[in-house]
Amino acid sequence: MTDATAEFVPGRRSLLTVDDRTRRRNAAEARFRLYGLAAVTVALIALALLLVSIFANGVSAFRQTYVAIPVTLDAAKLDKSGKLDPAVMAKVTTVGYAPLLTKGLQAAMEENGISDQGLKAKAIGALISQDAAAQLRNMVLADPTLVGQTISFEALASGRIDGYFKGRVTMESAKLDSNVSPEQLALADALKEADILHSRFNMGFITAPDASEQRPEAAGLGVAILGSLYMMIVVLVLSLPIGVAASIYLEEFAPKNRFTDLIEVNISNLAAVPSIVYGILGLAIFINFAGLPQSAPIVGGLVLTLMTLPRIIIPARAALKAVPPSIRDAALGVGASKMQSVFHHVLPLAAPGILTGMIIGLAQALGETAPLLLIGMVAFVREYPGAPPEGFFDPASALPVQVYNWTQRADPAFVERAGGAIIVLLIFLVTMNAAAILLRRRFERRW
Amino acid sequence: MNAVKFTVSALALAAAAGAADAREQIQIAGSSTVLPYAAIVAEAFGENFEFPTPVVEGGGSGAGRKKLCEGVGENTIDIANSSSRIKQSDIDLCAQNGVNEIMEVRIGYDGIVFASDINGAAFALTPADVFLALGAKVAKDGALADNAAKSWAEVNAALPAQDILAFIPGTKHGTREVFDTEVLLAGCKANGAYDLFLAASAGADDDAKKKDAEKGCLTTRTDGVSVDIDGDYTETLARIAANKNGIGVFGLSFYQNNTDKLQVATMDGVTPSVETISSGDYPVSRPLYFYVKKAHLGVIPGLKEYIEFFVSDDMAGPDGPLAEYGLVSDPELAATQAAVAEETPMGPLE
Numbered sequence: 001m002t003d004a005t006a007e008f009v010p011g012r013r014s015l016l017t018v019d020d021r022t023r024r025r026n027a028a029e030a031r032f033r034l035y036g037l038a039a040v041t042v043a044l045i046a047l048a049l050l051l052v053s054i055f056a057n058g059v060s061a062f063r064q065t066y067v068a069i070p071v072t073l074d075a076a077k078l079d080k081s082g083k084l085d086p087a088v089m090a091k092v093t094t095v096g097y098a099p100l101l102t103k104g105l106q107a108a109m110e111e112n113g114i115s116d117q118g119l120k121a122k123a124i125g126a127l128i129s130q131d132a133a134a135q136l137r138n139m140v141l142a143d144p145t146l147v148g149q150t151i152s153f154e155a156l157a158s159g160r161i162d163g164y165f166k167g168r169v170t171m172e173s174a175k176l177d178s179n180v181s182p183e184q185l186a187l188a189d190a191l192k193e194a195d196i197l198h199s200r201f202n203m204g205f206i207t208a209p210d211a212s213e214q215r216p217e218a219a220g221l222g223v224a225i226l227g228s229l230y231m232m233i234v235v236l237v238l239s240l241p242i243g244v245a246a247s248i249y250l251e252e253f254a255p256k257n258r259f260t261d262l263i264e265v266n267i268s269n270l271a272a273v274p275s276i277v278y279g280i281l282g283l284a285i286f287i288n289f290a291g292l293p294q295s296a297p298i299v300g301g302l303v304l305t306l307m308t309l310p311r312i313i314i315p316a317r318a319a320l321k322a323v324p325p326s327i328r329d330a331a332l333g334v335g336a337s338k339m340q341s342v343f344h345h346v347l348p349l350a351a352p353g354i355l356t357g358m359i360i361g362l363a364q365a366l367g368e369t370a371p372l373l374l375i376g377m378v379a380f381v382r383e384y385p386g387a388p389p390e391g392f393f394d395p396a397s398a399l400p401v402q403v404y405n406w407t408q409r410a411d412p413a414f415v416e417r418a419g420g421a422i423i424v425l426l427i428f429l430v431t432m433n434a435a436a437i438l439l440r441r442r443f444e445r446r447w
Numbered sequence: 448m449n450a451v452k453f454t455v456s457a458l459a460l461a462a463a464a465g466a467a468d469a470r471e472q473i474q475i476a477g478s479s480t481v482l483p484y485a486a487i488v489a490e491a492f493g494e495n496f497e498f499p500t501p502v503v504e505g506g507g508s509g510a511g512r513k514k515l516c517e518g519v520g521e522n523t524i525d526i527a528n529s530s531s532r533i534k535q536s537d538i539d540l541c542a543q544n545g546v547n548e549i550m551e552v553r554i555g556y557d558g559i560v561f562a563s564d565i566n567g568a569a570f571a572l573t574p575a576d577v578f579l580a581l582g583a584k585v586a587k588d589g590a591l592a593d594n595a596a597k598s599w600a601e602v603n604a605a606l607p608a609q610d611i612l613a614f615i616p617g618t619k620h621g622t623r624e625v626f627d628t629e630v631l632l633a634g635c636k637a638n639g640a641y642d643l644f645l646a647a648s649a650g651a652d653d654d655a656k657k658k659d660a661e662k663g664c665l666t667t668r669t670d671g672v673s674v675d676i677d678g679d680y681t682e683t684l685a686r687i688a689a690n691k692n693g694i695g696v697f698g699l700s701f702y703q704n705n706t707d708k709l710q711v712a713t714m715d716g717v718t719p720s721v722e723t724i725s726s727g728d729y730p731v732s733r734p735l736y737f738y739v740k741k742a743h744l745g746v747i748p749g750l751k752e753y754i755e756f757f758v759s760d761d762m763a764g765p766d767g768p769l770a771e772y773g774l775v776s777d778p779e780l781a782a783t784q785a786a787v788a789e790e791t792p793m794g795p796l797e
Contacts, residue, residue, distance in 0.1 A: 090497070093494075093495040093761075094491065094494055094495055095761065130768075134494040137494070137495075169707075173707035174707070176565065176706050176707045177706050177707040178703055178706045179703075179704065179706075211490065212483065212486040212487040212489070212490045213483040213486065213487065213704075213772065214487055214768060214771075214772060215490075287522055288517075288522075291520075291522050292522065293470060293521070293522055294474060294502075294522060294524070295474070295502050295504070373506075376474070376476070376502075376504055378504065378505070378506075379476075379502050379503060379504035379505075380482070380485075380486045380489065380502065380503040380504070381500075381502050382489070382490060382493055382500035383472060383493070383499045383500050383502075395472060395474075395502045407681060408479070408505075408679045408681055409483070409681075410483065410680065410681070410700065410701045410704040410705065411704050412704075412705065
């Protein structure tokens, strides 16, 4: 203090001339701004890198190569009895259908005068996905009258051929690759020339179920999207009423004593518990004790509800707290009961904040994998879950789970699929967060 | 107390609805090595039969067997995939929880290969080379010494003068067991270190000495030359892509799907392939199994059909899709098929 007074000589300082001390303070401020700017820049660069790498890897998953060929559904092969009885025809497995596709492709090659590059029938057939035989079989069993006709059929091209047109597989890599040969790629080029092979938007990536490692081209997100949707419904239906009721009670009605303090501390602690812990809890309570089925969205939803609840209660309480006491006083003053003042005045005013917290909690729950690991949802599931409410008990997978599964597969084609799945997940998350921001902008009142 | 009431009633509702709902699909869990094969069979099963596609989970062999032994009932799994044989402790746990009859089904063999970057030098290894490169203590001039080898050429003059760096499966992997016994232990014995460990052991009897010696053989270097990979083969592949000097341990099927990025090392002069493994020329392989809870046969629709379909010639045979993916077909498949058809439960372990 004495130094400062010694330095300060009244009358000799002007606000217009910058002295040392001011210069230092200004420099400190400029440095701080720079640090802030640097921090934001680093964050933005990280985000940009993330998005670029995801999109560069994943966008190609939304396009797929298809083969359009005429297929003759040979009655002698598919329906030996000649009675068109679906029960009898079901005995012909996909192994019986695959040669028909190969023949169809050979016929199309002949028609367009494309040489077979010296390839055997099996190698030519390998250009078509194994999934196509199953598709064709389902089509025939659904409509047995097709037997004996020649239909035009669009089949998926196999993963390596699709990878060739996307640049993942090259002539050089094919020489070393045991799953595809350069001759097959040359044939694919010729087929593309003749417009038998074409690529288009791949709706199957959104709607189809997962596929095994032998047919990455057929793998889709259908079951995962449905599973995630069902879980979010469970989370919403359970955590919204419970969370809002709990926060209203704690904020407006509960007496302030040691017990409620304890509850408050516990809620804050629960919000910070790692999500895998909820998975362990879910396994013990919902599956082992309550006897709920494994891999079911209902269990996933219940586990995620437990995880989300504290994360909803905290912002909901903050929103209720932000409503000024004058509103409550005014309501009470004109004769409203405590309950009326809360439900007619405080809650509507706090609703935008509560909803924002809710949506952000849901978005977090949507991206969780760890708790699902223990309740059997990190699995290979191909059957769509049924319509709710029974569907909640059918096995399903979830979007982040699908990403995790696909990154572990041996076939490089799944890398692209995983990228695509991340894009779909990001779209959902961005939509939900945008909705939260929109709600806040629209309805929030500032005091 | 609102929240508590809500939760309790929601739980009660959910439990009631769950109990009323019978399980229709088969539930499978276990080894991530068997997972792709099981997924291929499950997919084909769902397509060609009237039953729904089974649900296949990973999680590891040990975890799968433990889940199988949790008890009998619709909320427990039906089949555990396993890349190593069931242990007595698993069987005891099963018996304790009322799972008395288990069927053991061997589906085929899996080869374990060493592979390095496609553009790097080629390797022709022997188990002794691998042990000399990765063992913590090796035999040198008739005595045990800390392993100080820096390059492969120091280990064996015939190998390339490239820094030693190996990515081996972590201890929780089933693959590690095979790597330990078929490569490290075999190399240790060939090198002579095993006898030295045996002589140096302070164990009370022969058994304890043997255990000591095995432990000595299986201890790998900790100076960063031998890296345990706890993740999947995709992680090993990524590590090799980032470090071209590295050599990694893979399953044969994984290597066959990535032949454009990896080159495989020969072992004792034999190139690993489905043929050399089934003939027994390639030394490093292991049987793959799945275990079926017999009490669930006839209760879970399609379970018997699924296991019969799995071991049928169309699937697990030498020309089936599993062999195409890298499974080495079991020469005794016919015996397995007969055992499955008769639902023979497994006897006590030898």
